[in-house]
Amino acid sequence: MAVRERSSIHGADTQFLDPSVLSRIGNLELLARTVVDGFLQGIHRSPHLGMSLDFAEHREYMRGDDIRRIDWRLFARTDRFYVKLFEAETAADFMVALDISKSMSFGTHSVTKLDYARYLAAALSFFSQRQRDRVGLATFDHEIVDYIPPSTRHLQRVLHTLVNAEPGRPGVLRDPLMSLGDNLHHRGITLIISDFYEEPEQAVDAIRHLRARGHDVIVFHVLDPAELEFPFETAASFRDMESAEMIPIVPDKLVAEYRARISEHTEELEQLFTGSRIDYTVVDTSKPLDYALFQYLTSREKMARVR
Known part of the structure; x- marks a missing residue:
């Protein structure tokens, strides 16, 4: 069956991702902001995903990635390789x-x-x-x-x-x-x-x-x-x-x-x-x-x- 049991992303504040809580937020823009910020906060904290604190733009380099996507400025600050996940020009x-x-x-x-x-x-x-x-x-x-x-x-x-x-x-x-x-x-x-x-x-x-x-x-x-x-x-x-x-x-x-x-x-x-x-x-x-x-x-x- 295509439905699989899974736990929430480690570190995510699921209170602000729970539909029963979200149903009490009257403003859809506020709801969207709350969901995105809560989700990204969980991603930042996760020990399993290898994402940087700039998750929305970067993740750790993996073998096979295009080296042209490496962020060399971030490498200079962290001494670790990160690639741009979604680039502005694309x-x-x-x-x-x-x-x-x-x-x-x-x-x-x-x-x-x-x-x-x-x-x-x-x-x-x-x-x-x-x-x-x-x-x-x-x-x-x-x-x-x-x-x-x-x-x-x-x-x-x-x-x-x-x-x-x-x-x-x-x-x-x-x-x-x-x-x-x-x-x-x-x-x-x-x-x-x-x-x-x-x-x-x-x-x-x-x-x-x-x-x-x-x-x-x-x-x-x-x-x-x-x-x-x-x-x-x-x-x-x-x-x-x-x-x-x-x-x-x-x-x-x-x-x-x-x-x-x-x-x-x-x-x-x-x-x-x-x-x-x-x-x-x-x-x-x-x-x-x-x-x-x-x-x-x-x-x-x-x-x-x-x-």
């Missing part, structure tokens, strides 16, 4: 594609899937702005709802749109993501956040279009813990979030089959995305945000080394 277009279809309104704890996705999108947009990337946003259901092209001046528009994003209609991936690919005229990084209630092959086909046009693509598959574990015990009627159809369920007769199917679904998505050189991560909305943020940075670093 600032990227960073585009968030956020699913706001009806199913994203589901949640069994302090936040819905859309809330959690909103926090991730805001934090990574804020971080990317710090990296001097050009930040943009597209929200979508069965079509693009809001579109903000990547720019160094669009962070406030992005945050405002995230605050006001509301799930309302059923969604599909193909049409809006095909349209997004046609609208992005410069190669860059596209982060797709969705609950992927779609057949895996159809979902991946929609995203391959972006990859084929030269974009680096990172996928976060956000799921509520109840969708991962199906903890329900008593018979009840469940509402399909997309179609509103009511379905009677006897949970104890279905729990094993459900868990097997959600595992198959995420594993098939992971296999298909990996085969298309697209980074894919399942994110549990009850967990602190540090795991998703670290996965994003790992993907960015890998992309920088491939180029």
